[in-house]
Amino acid sequence: MRYDSITDAIGNTPLVRIDPAVHGLRHIDLYAKLELLNPFGSVxxxxxxxxxxxxxxxxxxPGGQVVELSSGNTAKALAVLAGMHGLTFKSVTNRMRVPEIKDLLLLLGAEIEELPGQSECLDPTAADDPLTLFHRTLSEPGSTYVHTDQYFNPRNTEAHLTGTGPxxxxxxxxxxxxxxxxxxxxxxSSTGVARALREHQPGVRVVGLVAAKxxxxxxxxxxDEAHEVGLFDPGTYETIEAVGADDAIEGMLTLNRRCGILAGPTGGAAYFGAVRRLREIDAELTERQSAVFIVCDRVESYLSYVRRRRPDLFGRPRRRNSPADVPDAEIRIAPTVDVPAAQEWIATGAPLVVDLRSPFAYAALHIDPSVNIVDEIFEEILHGGLPFSRSRPVLLACPVGEKSARYAALLTRMGHPDVRSLAGGIVAWRDAGAPLVRD
Ligand SMILES: Cc1ncc(COP(=O)(O)O)c(C=O)c1O
Structure with a gap:
């Protein structure tokens, strides 16, 4: 194979059959579409x-810059493509949560700007909201920005309609x-491939996988985050199912260790979600069927992510007090408090209010008084034990009340007698017209 440009090597990735001895399905041929073999490493x-x-x-x-809201693979590919064409690249993101990817982007010459995410932005219509400002700058006349706009750009879907699917x-x-x-x-990718496949066979059954809440x-x-995406149409999928991080890592290990496919966590999630769904129907089938899942990228960028969740894989003991270990049943009964009761409690009981959102969202608007401990740092602290005195009540707040409920259940488990989660989070607080302050 000989190419004039590395971009000619994008696409035409292998479709590899997974050994039935690994997945155990008796009537279904399961194939992995190896998007990890694209030149910059992903779908x-x-x-x-x-x-x-x-x-x-x-x-x-001069001044020409490609800009995208991405903290991962799109940013990586755009950084390379921009550099190849004499442009700079800026990645705008609410949180760079995977250190290897951040380092790689910096290595590739990308500029990284962190802004609050849409779900954390308290007032998306406010004229000085950071995302609004960002979009306004991009569309100013004479702007030298190329904004690829991956969440809304139909050419994102089209790449898979004309390439991956066929x-x-x-x-x-x-x-x-x-x-x-x-x-x-x-x-x-899911929308474009689904459309291409259905042009051949309208009855193709499409399963969309999202991360568990x-x-x-x-x-x-x-x-919830998928519904914020312009290209997302629930009608594309027969079912949309959630996969937990632990199951994604288990799926990844199976692909890595037993299939020779060095997939990252979302490849693992796709494999896990595929086998879980197909097992339900496999026994009833009388004719052979086939199924394809996408392996989006490679494992190497996620070593620190995996190490945090599965230290045992690296010869270290499993860490205690992990939010991921709290069973759903305990989260459902975690103590919560609604906005009026929380206001009353703050006024009379002086709980310590801990805001788990990003520093950007906290700086934009927060409850006064409160302290900001971003959830990842809070998780780290809790591995060491209870960070608060048992005599001080604690009110936990996050964007919509989901993460805070998990942490309230965990702290209760750890022996704190009075920790509560703000029901509906800071968004409910704002919607109730309760006071917020800005730094
Ligand atoms: C690792 C990984 N897996 C899966 C996906 C999902 O692909 P899509 O954006 O086409 O839905 C992405 C997208 O960025 C990704 O980076």
């Missing part, structure tokens, strides 16, 4: 190239698979 190479390509030449020159059909000898399973980030799997969204 996003296709979308990044397809979105940026029409604009790169005209934007080249490749799968070709590799299955002109037939679409009966099942297609994919994780949902921007929804570009209050769990974090880098690259994919929770169902």
């Amino acid at each position: 996003k190479d296709r979308a990044a190239w397809h979105m940026a390509r029409p604009h790169l030449e005209s934007a080249a020159g 490749e799968i059909v070709k590799d299955l000898d002109g037939r679409a698979p009966d099942w297609f399973i994919a994780c949902v980030g921007t929804a570009g 209050s769990d974090f799997i880098p690259g994919i969204r929770t169902i």
Whole structure:
């Protein structure tokens, strides 16, 4: 194979059959579409190239910059593509949570700007809201920015409609698979491939996978976050199912250790979600079926992510007091307090109010008095034991009350007698018109 440009090597990735001895399905051939073998390392190479390509030449020159809201693979691909075309790249993100990816982006020359995420932004219509300001700057006349806008740009979906989907059909000898399973980030890959497959066989069954609520799997969204994405259409999927981070890592280990596929966590989530769904119907099948899932990227970028959740894999003891270890049943009965009761409590009982959101969201608006301990740091602190005196009540607040409920259950488990979660989070507080202050 000989190419004039590395961009010619994007796409045409292998479709590899998973050994039935590994997945255990008796009537279904399960295939992995190996998007991790794209040149910059992920499924996003296709979308990044397809979105940026029409604009790169005209934007080249002084001040020309590609800009995208991304903390991961799209940013990685765009950083490379921008550099190749004499442009700089800026990644705008609410939180760079995977250190290896942040380091790689810096290595590739990217500028990183952190802003509050949409779900943390308290007033998206406010004229001085950071995201609003960001979008306004991009669309100013004479702007030298190329904004690829992956969450809304139809060319993201089109990259998979014209590339990934048809490749799968070709590799299955002109037939679409009966099942297609994919994780949902921007929804570009799942939507584009689903459309292409259904052009061949309208009955293809499509399963969308999201991260379980209050769990974090880098690259994919929770169902609430998916609804914020312009390209996401729930009608694309027969079902949308949640996968937990631990199950994603288990799936990843199976692909890594037993299949020779060095997938990252979302590849693992796709494998886990596929086998879980297909097992339900496998026994009843009388004819053979086929299924395809996407392996989005590689494991190497996620070593610190995996180490935090599974230190045992690195020869270290499993860490105590992990929020991920709290069972759902305990989270459901975690003590909560609604906004009026919380206001009363703050006025009379002086609980310590801990705001678990990002520093940007906290700086924008917060309850007074409160302290800001971002959830990842709070998790670290709790591994060491209870950080508060048992005699001081604690009120935990997060964007919508999900993470805080998990932490309230964990602190209760750890023996704190009076810790409560703010029901509906800071968003409910704001909607109730309760006072917030700004730094
Ligand atoms: C690692 C990883 N997996 C899955 C996805 C989901 O792909 P899509 O954005 O096409 O929904 C992404 C998207 O960024 C990703 O980075």
